[in-house]
Amino acid sequence: MLFPFGFLQAQGPTYDADALAFFARVTAAGGSLTLTEKSAVNTLVLSMKANSIWTPMKAIYPMVGASAAACAQNLKSSSFTGTFSSGWTFASTGVTPNGTSAFMNTGLSPFVQMSNFSFHHSVYTRTLYGTSQGIGIFSPTRVDMIVSGSTIYSNIGSAGTATATNSISLLLASRTTATLNKLYTRGILRNTDATLLSVALPNANYYIGAENQVTPNFYSNTEIALSSLGDGLNDTQVSDFYTAVQAFQTTLSRNV
Amino acid sequence: MIGYILTNEEYNQVQGQFYTPEQFFNCVADINGVWYLFLSTQDKEDILNTSWNWILTLPEGEYIAPPAPPFPPVV
Numbered sequence: 001m002l003f004p005f006g007f008l009q010a011q012g013p014t015y016d017a018d019a020l021a022f023f024a025r026v027t028a029a030g031g032s033l034t035l036t037e038k039s040a041v042n043t044l045v046l047s048m049k050a051n052s053i054w055t056p057m058k059a060i061y062p063m064v065g066a067s068a069a070a071c072a073q074n075l076k077s078s079s080f081t082g083t084f085s086s087g088w089t090f091a092s093t094g095v096t097p098n099g100t101s102a103f104m105n106t107g108l109s110p111f112v113q114m115s116n117f118s119f120h121h122s123v124y125t126r127t128l129y130g131t132s133q134g135i136g137i138f139s140p141t142r143v144d145m146i147v148s149g150s151t152i153y154s155n156i157g158s159a160g161t162a163t164a165t166n167s168i169s170l171l172l173a174s175r176t177t178a179t180l181n182k183l184y185t186r187g188i189l190r191n192t193d194a195t196l197l198s199v200a201l202p203n204a205n206y207y208i209g210a211e212n213q214v215t216p217n218f219y220s221n222t223e224i225a226l227s228s229l230g231d232g233l234n235d236t237q238v239s240d241f242y243t244a245v246q247a248f249q250t251t252l253s254r255n256v
Numbered sequence: 257m258i259g260y261i262l263t264n265e266e267y268n269q270v271q272g273q274f275y276t277p278e279q280f281f282n283c284v285a286d287i288n289g290v291w292y293l294f295l296s297t298q299d300k301e302d303i304l305n306t307s308w309n310w311i312l313t314l315p316e317g318e319y320i321a322p323p324a325p326p327f328p329p330v331v
Contacts, residue, residue, distance in 0.1 A: 068276060069276075069278055072278040085281070131324060132326070
């Protein structure tokens, strides 16, 4: 049917170009997203751009689409598409490793991709961690968060430990200088480590669902609903990122 | 936790092999060094109609994990 007047045509949603590129990567991989997931991702991208958080990001895994094909995709770019080992369960609420053998390889090496004094990593967990479970790398230097119940051990070259009321929602560690390594949960600063960084970041791939110690270790079984890697974020950026991520999770009815 | 029990030969056959473009097998050794493979329900559906479906016929057994790593981690 011809529409002589443009205003009579049905208009689909308008998406940000980076969100659209992500949707295309999901589709090309054989995955699919609901309209609600697309809307939530689009709003997340716009919010991050509006708050100067988009540019520092190297990888953002929104864990939407309830399939390995969709959840492996990096929202930020076509680089660092993840791969999953056997043992994961994919759902609309996130991805859950089995705590025994499952991990996700991001293909991102902090040594290669990051500045030594500017690095952050985060994970949005929907369930409480168990005993000695974590994410990251220890090979031979470390970038990791190892959790045991409510105690979070964070290391970006040097070690800092924080105790939070619980270890769900957004856990984020950020180094912004050689002597400033901070740990946040729910966007709130929990610990500052001022130890001088004297080692390089590890030259190995960053793992989610376990820690990369050449072979995986510290396997976890907590449900993950987003993860990010990128340059160091300051207090304001962390707070804004938490706000954006929490809104994203709320739209998807999977916020904690 | 129940998993599929693999011989060393079967382990060498599957370890690290991709069964979808985004998913690969990862086996773990139990406390006695015996190889186990754990598959989620979705993993089993993914390999059901592939050349990997022989894995689903392997014997299953209770996995006893090696001791958990120390916490905080040893630097």
